Amino acid sequence: MALYKSSSETIIKHSRWLSTQVQRTKVTLFDRLQQVITTSHESPIVDCKQWSKFREDLLKPPLAVKEIALDSTILQYCISSNDLPLGKSYQKYLRESESNPSLGFVGKYFQLLYNNMHHLTHDDKKDILTMYDNLRVAHPLLDASTAECCILGLSLTERWKESFELLEMLKVSCTGSVACYSAIAQAAFYNSCPEIGWKYLNEMVTLERNPKSAVYITYVDYCTRTFTDRDVCVAEIGKLFNFFAEHSLAPFKDAIDYIQVTFKKLGWTGVPTVVDKKGVCQTCGHQLSPLNLSAEDYSMLLNAVVEKALVGNDVYHRTTPVELKKFQNFINRTKPYDVVVDGLNVAYKNRQVSNNPAQKVATLVRQFVSQNKIVLILGRKHMMQWNANAMKYIKNNSYLFLTDDLSSDDLCLLYATFASGPQTQFVSSDLMRQHKFLLQDPALKKLFKHWQMASQRFPVFRGSQLHITPPLNYLPVAQSSENHWHIPYQQNDAPLTDTYEPPAYWLCLHKLGKRRN
Structure with a gap:
């Protein structure tokens, strides 16, 4: 060419x-x-x-x-x-x-071919295998970077299963990247080995790796070429949607566009839509599932967070047993609360608008008091040096607990919120990522995220006015009901960030002839 x-x-x-x-x-x-x-x-x-x-x-x-x-x-x-x-x-x-090509050249050449996989010839794939075999003769053990590139190359060939060995070799020194996991899963679906594909998909999301769109598209292709019955095909693709829901994933628009076109061929129709603050789809009027935890789930999460994350070794690294006991006694004596507030987090929010931290906290307390809410403010002892009038208002209108300056505010915040009960909300800009990671069980991580979305409120400034965002009251993940699917997605250029804002984009899928009135 x-x-x-x-x-x-x-x-x-x-x-x-x-x-x-x-x-x-x-x-x-x-x-x-x-x-x-x-x-x-x-x-x-x-x-x-x-x-x-x-x-x-x-x-x-x-x-x-x-x-x-x-x-x-x-x-x-x-x-x-x-x-x-x-x-x-x-x-x-x-x-x-x-x-004699260097390791760097071979790795980059495989990467180039992988990026253009749909334009490769049979001879290109033969070249991959020849270069790979020569490389392994000269280098039986590969560094992590070269191993990842070789996984990309092998995934394009009939010997794609040899990638498994390379991934295990790579794990000795690091965690596999999104690219190498996605390449293996995509190769598995392309070669009609769905069990292997799902194995690596589940492994990568456990490692906090988000699969590439090409993996989802290849799985949809596998379903359409394998299952000729439309209903069976839809049910098999539904396994992918359940995967989105299980792991709170919002795929990129290119994958959603492909799904939309595919479902049209299967007798469904799909429309990009939005979901309002109440969780109602603006296309079909369907109310999405509420975001709440069962009593059993809440109890399981409470025990895990309190025992493993809050009262474990981590908390003693940043506070003393005496102070922790004093804090627990205070919580047991004054709970329950409607709202628990990270005082310092609110006080130092948007300093360019106001440099009066005490007044910010007092304003927040005033908002909740007007709603007849019982408020707990958590802070540090140096806050008593702030504006005396504002601090007096805070003390007179809320519960106030101040820790030593070296204590862990976020751990205290989580403990107080959980101890107060499932209806208690908390105010903080902190996404608590480090505490979610302390929970090794994927099911517990999922519960923690759902609890956080339902319980956390964020302080935001609109101009000079402090506002507190309402918590989410619907489950912002893929879900089905009566021949409908609602799937959140994100634009192709969206950054991969962990956020608890509700998805801005949704795909509303429904089976033709089965649309809700």
Whole structure:
């Protein structure tokens, strides 16, 4: 395949990266690559003779690129510009010149092929296996980075199951990346081995790795080519939706778009929609499931959080047994509360609006008192040095417990909230990630997140006014009811952040002829 003239936009996009690879001279590696890329579109970009001359130029001053890094640097350019033909051209040159490719080159070449998996030929896949076999002869043990790249390459071939060994090798020194887990799961579904695919999907989400959209799309493809009965196919794809729900996942829009098109072929219709604050779908009017825990689930979570996270070794690293006992006695004497507030978290929120921390807390207390709420404010002893009038109002209108300055505010906050009962809410901007991670059981982590979404309220400023967000009252995960599915999703460019804000985007799926009135 001939490579055609690249756009100036692509050239500009990668110039900054390439410029860092060489010395800052009038002639850079990027300049030379640009000259190659912008050759006539009537002929291949480079042949072996051109590559040989090109390498000679790069190795000589003023660039003087080190030969050991040259091959992988060229491949990194191909990856950055997603230029498969150029990368294949250079690999062909190395093969025909009988050069021994470095680990870095092989790894980056596999990465380039993986990024362009839908454009590979049979010969490309044969090259992967040949290069991999030669690599393993020379290097029986691979470093983690090379092993991950080899997983990407092998996943594109008939020997994809050899990736399992590489993943185990990699685990010795680190945790597998999203890319390598996704590659194995995708290969499993592509090769009609769903049990293996689900095994690696479940393993990666346990490790807090979010699968790539391509994995979901490949699973949907597996279902449509395997199950000819429409209802059976829908039920099998429903296993993916249940996976979303079980792990509180919101897939990216590209996967949702593919699901929407697929379901249309299966006799369903799908519409992007929004869900209002009450949990009502604005397309079909369906009320999403309430976000609450059963008494059994709450008791299980309470015991786990209090015993393992709060009263375990972690709390004694940051407070004393005497202070902890004093705090527990105070809670037992004054509970229950309607709201528990992280005083310092609220006080130091948005300092550019107001530099009066005591007044912020007093304002919050005033809001809750007007609603006849019983409030507990948790803080530290240095708060008594704040504005005397504001602190007097806080003490007279809420319960106030101040710990030593080295204590753990968030642990005290969780303890007080749980001890007060399932109806108690708490106010803090802290997402409590570190405490969720103390719970090793995935089921407990899920319960903790659902409890947190239902119980936490965030302090926010709108202009100079302090507001407290209401807690979520519906379950913001994929769910089904009477031939309906509602699936949250996120835009393709959305950052992967842990948030407790309700999803902004939903897909409403319903079976034709079964739509709710």
